[in-house]
Amino acid sequence: MRHTLVARVRHQPGVLSRVAGLFRRRAFNIDTLTVGGSEAPDMARMTIVVDTLRTPAALVAANLRKLVPVMDVTDVTHLPTVDRDLALIRVRCTPAERTELAGLVDIFRGRVVDVGPESVIVEITGDEEKVSGLVDLLRPRGLLEMVRTGKVAMVRGSVAAAEPLAANG
Amino acid sequence: MIRTGAQIVWECLAAEGVDVVFGYPGGAILPTYDAMLEYPIRHVLVRHEQGAAHMADGYARASGRVGVAIATSGPGATNLTTGIANAMLDSIPTVFITGQVSSKVLGSDAFQEVDVTGITLPITKHNALVTDVGELARTMAEAFAIARSGRPGPVLVDICKDVQQAKTDFAYPTDLDLPGGEPLPPRRQDVQRALELIAQAERPVILAGQGVLRSGATQALMAFAEKADIPVALTLLGIGGFPASHPLCLGMMGMHGEAYVNSAIQEADLLLAFGMRFDDRVTGRLSTYAPRAKKIHVEIDPSEVGKNVAVDVALVADLKAALEALTPGLRSPLHPAWRQRIGAWKADTQHRDILHQPDNGKLYAAHVIHDLWAATGGDAVIVTDVGQHQMWEAQYYPHEKPRTLITSGGLGTMGFALPAAIGAKFARPEAEVWVVAGDGGFQMTQCELATVRQENLDLNISVVNNGYLGMVRQWQEFFYDKRYAATPMLSPDFVAVAEAYGIEGHRVTTREQVGPTVQLARTSGRAALVEFRVEKEEAVYPMVPSGADLHAMIRRPAADALPEAAADAKVPA
Numbered sequence: 001m002r003h004t005l006v007a008r009v010r011h012q013p014g015v016l017s018r019v020a021g022l023f024r025r026r027a028f029n030i031d032t033l034t035v036g037g038s039e040a041p042d043m044a045r046m047t048i049v050v051d052t053l054r055t056p057a058a059l060v061a062a063n064l065r066k067l068v069p070v071m072d073v074t075d076v077t078h079l080p081t082v083d084r085d086l087a088l089i090r091v092r093c094t095p096a097e098r099t100e101l102a103g104l105v106d107i108f109r110g111r112v113v114d115v116g117p118e119s120v121i122v123e124i125t126g127d128e129e130k131v132s133g134l135v136d137l138l139r140p141r142g143l144l145e146m147v148r149t150g151k152v153a154m155v156r157g158s159v160a161a162a163e164p165l166a167a168n169g
Numbered sequence: 170m171i172r173t174g175a176q177i178v179w180e181c182l183a184a185e186g187v188d189v190v191f192g193y194p195g196g197a198i199l200p201t202y203d204a205m206l207e208y209p210i211r212h213v214l215v216r217h218e219q220g221a222a223h224m225a226d227g228y229a230r231a232s233g234r235v236g237v238a239i240a241t242s243g244p245g246a247t248n249l250t251t252g253i254a255n256a257m258l259d260s261i262p263t264v265f266i267t268g269q270v271s272s273k274v275l276g277s278d279a280f281q282e283v284d285v286t287g288i289t290l291p292i293t294k295h296n297a298l299v300t301d302v303g304e305l306a307r308t309m310a311e312a313f314a315i316a317r318s319g320r321p322g323p324v325l326v327d328i329c330k331d332v333q334q335a336k337t338d339f340a341y342p343t344d345l346d347l348p349g350g351e352p353l354p355p356r357r358q359d360v361q362r363a364l365e366l367i368a369q370a371e372r373p374v375i376l377a378g379q380g381v382l383r384s385g386a387t388q389a390l391m392a393f394a395e396k397a398d399i400p401v402a403l404t405l406l407g408i409g410g411f412p413a414s415h416p417l418c419l420g421m422m423g424m425h426g427e428a429y430v431n432s433a434i435q436e437a438d439l440l441l442a443f444g445m446r447f448d449d450r451v452t453g454r455l456s457t458y459a460p461r462a463k464k465i466h467v468e469i470d471p472s473e474v475g476k477n478v479a480v481d482v483a484l485v486a487d488l489k490a491a492l493e494a495l496t497p498g499l500r501s502p503l504h505p506a507w508r509q510r511i512g513a514w515k516a517d518t519q520h521r522d523i524l525h526q527p528d529n530g531k532l533y534a535a536h537v538i539h540d541l542w543a544a545t546g547g548d549a550v551i552v553t554d555v556g557q558h559q560m561w562e563a564q565y566y567p568h569e570k571p572r573t574l575i576t577s578g579g580l581g582t583m584g585f586a587l588p589a590a591i592g593a594k595f596a597r598p599e600a601e602v603w604v605v606a607g608d609g610g611f612q613m614t615q616c617e618l619a620t621v622r623q624e625n626l627d628l629n630i631s632v633v634n635n636g637y638l639g640m641v642r643q644w645q646e647f648f649y650d651k652r653y654a655a656t657p658m659l660s661p662d663f664v665a666v667a668e669a670y671g672i673e674g675h676r677v678t679t680r681e682q683v684g685p686t687v688q689l690a691r692t693s694g695r696a697a698l699v700e701f702r703v704e705k706e707e708a709v710y711p712m713v714p715s716g717a718d719l720h721a722m723i724r725r726p727a728a729d730a731l732p733e734a735a736a737d738a739k740v741p742a
Contacts, residue, residue: 014298018290025291062472068295068315071348 002031003057003077004153007046008038010069018067019046026063029054032150043071047152080156085131086149088113089122092142101141108134119144127151172339174302174332175204178266181309182210184341187237189595191215191224195241197281198268200333213595213624216616218245220588222252223614225263227552227589229256230575232596233385235316236263242270243281246327247288251582253323254292258579259406260383262321264312265293272300272329285327294322302335310342319352320470321383352469355486355494362482363465364498367397370439370463372507375401376422376451379578380444380469381410382571386489390443391415393496398503400511402430404445405563406578413567419511423451424713425560428722429514431713435720436510437462444468444488447477448579453719467491521710521725524565532680534558534633534703538565540680541603541631544687549601549629550575550593554586554610557639560709562605584613587630591617594626601629601691608634608660618670621696629690630672630698632663635705643708647723667698675699 009015016035023030031049038045048064050057061073093101101120102112110124119142124134128151135146172180178201182190189211194202205212215221218240225236236256240249246267256263270279286296295315297308305328312324367373381390387410394401394417401411402422411418419430431453434440440462445451452458455477466473466480467488474483484491519525523535538561541549551566552575553559559576568574575593577585586606594602604611611632621628642656667674677686677699690697710725 014286017287021290056475059472059476062470062474065348066294066470066472068311068347 001052003050003052003075004081004083004151005048005050005057005061005064005073005075006153007048007064007073008071009044009046009067010071011037011042011044012069015044015067015069018069019064022063022067023060028060028063034150034152036152047150049151074155076153076155081153082156083127083151083153084125085128085151086123086125087131087135088147089124089135089138089143090119090145091122091138092118092144093120094118097141104137105134110134170339171336173200173204173334173336174299174305174328175200175334176207177302177305177337177339178309178328178333179204179208179210180339181306181313181341182237183208184310185235185313187235189213189228190237190239191221191228191592192239193218193221193241193245195245195268195281197242197270197330198239198245198266198328198333199241200330201239201266201268201328211595212239213591213620215588216619217614218248219251219584220591220614220617220620222249222263222265223255223582223585223588224592224595225265226252226256226259226261226585227575227592228596229261229263229592230589231550231572231593231600233572234262234596235313236261236592237266238263239266241268241281242285243283245281246285247283250288250292251580251584253289253325255577255580255582255585256323257292257294259577260321260379261323262317263323264316265289265323265325267325267327268333269298269327269329271331273331275300275329285325289325292323293325296325296327298327298329299332300329302332302337305332305337306339307342307345311345311347314345314347318347352485352487352490355467355484355491359482359484360491360494360498363484363495364500366439366463366465366482367399367441367495367499368501370501371504372433372437373397373399373439373441373504374419374433374437375399376404376434376440376442376445377401377407377410378404378443378445379406379410380467380488381407384444384469384488386444386492387411387571389489389492389496393492393499396496397499397501398505398508399441400433400508402426402434404448404451404578405576407445408563408574409568409571412569414569421563423448423719424453424715425564425709425711427515427518427564428711428724429511429518431719431722432514433511434459434462440464442466442468442480443492446470446473449477449715452477453713453717453721457718457720459719518725523725528680530679532678532683532701532703533707534561534635534701535565535707536680537631537633537677537683537701537703538562538605540683541605541687542566544684545601545603545691549573549603550597551603551605552576552586552590552593554604554606555581555583555640556607556610557635557643557707557709558605558607558633560640564709583610586610587614587617588620590628590630591620591624591626594628604628604630606630606632607639608632608636608663609638609658611663612660615666618667618672618698622671626696627694628696630667630696632698632700633703634660634663634700635703635707636660637705639707640709642706643712646706646708647712648714663698663700672696672698676702678702
């Protein structure tokens with residue numbers, strides 16, 4: 001099973017290497033890790049997806065909380081969340097195929113954001129299953145290049161991730 | 170008040186009540202050393218930065234306060250790392266201050282530049298690089314707070330040379346905003362659940378670790394154990410947390426624990442793990458560890474709960490607070506039958522004990538430790554190195570009080586004893602402090618004899634010399650078909666070495682000399698080194714091979730199996 005942890009960390013030099021170093025030295029198995037800004041300028045936000053078959057999520061969270069720049073950690077796996085992954089996909093596409101491809105991408109609520117002579121760039125945002133669905137569909141056409149951000153997550157409704165679990169120790 | 174960064178370092182140390190620091194100067198830390206002369210904090214000049222780190226560590230273990238070491242950039246800092254890792258593995262509150270090249274040349278491979286915060290990332294509780302003098306005081310204050318809070322540990326502050334030279338308005342910060350902080354009290358439902366398991370148990374055993382000492386919980390543990398009538402087994406670092414002479418005290422558990430202690434753990438139906446972390450040296454093979462026992466884990470660090478051993482109830486809390494919450498609720502029956510059963514196992518073990526076997530004229534390390542215990546009235550602070558002598562110390566020097574055994578547990582750092590003992594002597598100058606080291610480990614940091622002499626310390630040093638890297642030799646004997654690769658070791662004349670450093674030296678080769686020579690050393694009023702020439706190929710028994718079941722011990726040979734147990738041998742007093 002995969003667990004999703006949201007960590008709010010102080011926006012300071014070295015915080016990513018502390019987190020990455022922790023995962024390496026504890027031999028934690030991490031699927032994705034995204035880092036970016038948050039609602040506060042001095043705080044960054046990480047979304048971490050853990051393979052719990054090999055690494056218990058609670059152990060990852062407890063170890064993250066020991067890092068001084070980590071302000072809090074919440075396991076949002078069993079909370080209602082909005083999950084998003086963004087991908088940019090360069091796929092082979094002749095001018096004659098463009099209209100058909102655009103229609104296909106539109107079904108996934110993606111869009112074509114750049115056109116070249118023999119390829120286009122497709123942008124898609126959605127949960128990981130949806131993004132993977134489109135990727136699988138485009139692959140036979142000639143997937144030339146791709147970048148995915150990895151998952152970011154936010155709890156739905158009024159239950160904010162800002163209500164962290166007790167950070168003890 | 171306006172201060173330079175260098176002055177701020179000492180202002181912060183003074184504000185934290187630091188009375189002694191251990192260090193070694195160099196280019197990138199020179200501004201701080203220059204400012205040192207204006208402050209009343211004692212500086213101990215070491216001979217190698219590893220020694221400074223172990224001294225800070227030994228000081229912290231003996232006193233309970235934060236130990237401090239200082240070094241310069243580059244090689245000064247890298248020489249500290251073994252000692253930092255040692256403090257990390259054993260959760261010792263320490264602050265390490267290193268000079269760094271000027272912030273303007275940071276990252277340019279400048280002379281004596283290394284990425285110290287990068288190198289020490291996995292071996293510190295926290296570290297920080299200071300490139301702005303405005304951040305220095307807060308960083309120092311946070312370092313001390315982090316080092317001693319929660320589960321203690323080492324914190325390193327790397328200070329650029331230009332930061333030490335820059336000036337700013339100084340005030341010691343008191344409004345620290347740190348996560349975690351003081352641990353929460355145990356949750357009521359966890360306390361209730363633990364009390365239910367205790368009430369149901371028929372064969373309970375307490376596993377007491379270093380958390381007992383760090384939390385100041387020795388009295389609370391005694392009250393709990395006595396009221397609940399539960400025997401107490403100790404980890405190596407837990408020794409001293411429960412009096413060895415107490416009827417409920419079982420002694421050390423694990424790889425070189427006595428067989429009856431490990432048997433009690435394997436037969437238990439409830440383990441109460443108090444401030445210990447189920448290290449592999451304590452559990453043996455995890456899949457067969459205490460298979461019938463429920464487990465209660467009282468631990469201050471949540472990341473230790475469930476790490477190695479699944480537990481039924483976890484109390485994430487300060488141990489003393491947890492014990493004080495548990496003890497009033499105890500309503501468990503007493504366990505006389507269980508104690509009798511353990512007592513029968515114990516009798517069998519003692520029958521095989523070397524102390525109860527006829528004297529055959531040979532000098533055994535176990536005899537040395539026992540006689541050292543007798544001569545010091547069991548009241549000395551013993552600082553051991555790592556290896557066979559360390560295990561014999563744990564087995565044959567019963568400790569009654571906390572902080573009287575200082576030893577490298579998690580990292581197993583050879584070379585720890587002499588410098589750590591220097592730190593301990595500074596922490597407790599009134600105490601009788603003894604180094605117990607082997608011939609191998611002692612030579613790793615032997616240079617600190619010069620520090621002993623320069624500081625005029627009344628330190629007692631015993632070198633248990635068996636001419637081998639004894640513990641490695643023992644593993645070769647048991648597991649590598651007696652192929653003694655790289656373990657026979659030629660040593661210098663330790664008596665002459667001591668005398669070269671201006672320290673009196675003695676050599677002991679027979680059992681009768683042990684007690685009188687120890688008395689000579691401890692009453693000389695100055696530093697003394699005693700070399701004990703002991704049996705070369707003696708093994709530490711019992712032993713659980715690495716990764717084996719805890720009950721699958723290599724037992725001490727029975728008395729009649731020892732060929733040297735001659736009929737005409739005299740029985741020692």
